[in-house]
Amino acid sequence: MRYPKKITLMEFAINTEQRINMRKLLLSSLLIVFFSPLAIADNGLISMKSAHSVKVTADRLEKALLMKGMTVFIRIDHAEGAQKVGKKLRPTELIIFGNPKVGTPLMQCSQRVAIDLPQKALIWEDEDKQVWLSYNDPKYLAKRHDIKGCDAVLKKIENALGNFAKAAVTE
Secondary structure, eight states, X not given: OOOOOOOOHHHHHHHHHHHHHHHHHHHHHHHHHHHTTTEEEETTXXXXXXXXXXXXXXXXXXXXXXXXXXXXXXXXXXXXXXXXXXXXXXXXXXXXXXXXXXXXHHHHXXXXXXXXXXXXXXXXXXXXXXXXXXXXXXXXXXXXXXXXXXXXXXXXXXXXXXXHHHHHHOO
């Protein structure tokens, strides 16, 4: 009859820690696999897949912005503009929006960031007919304009943009 190998308390602790680390790695991997298609950051843009058409996504975004007191300055239908000059373009809309209560503190950190304000959201359909909502990543803007010491302002903007986008793209 074979008995299980005896291990020391230290070996047991190491094995337990390894199992916990493996579980953390597995969970992290699963989160990346399941949620990375939902939001992708690329060249300073955050893009989120939408469950709706371009028009419906843009309508939902505009409604969410207005409900939170943002000003929607303009909504541009680029496909319509292309059609006016005899060109074809997949559905593409741009919404320009902002609020001085949010933008001014960021410009106080670095006035040059005004070139990227008001905020913009691009709602577009790719060649596979997937609709996306894209917007500037506040972290990218901070890097681009060398903004330092304004982490709270940037975090507030990051959270607001993320919440607006989620309201527009989810079921």
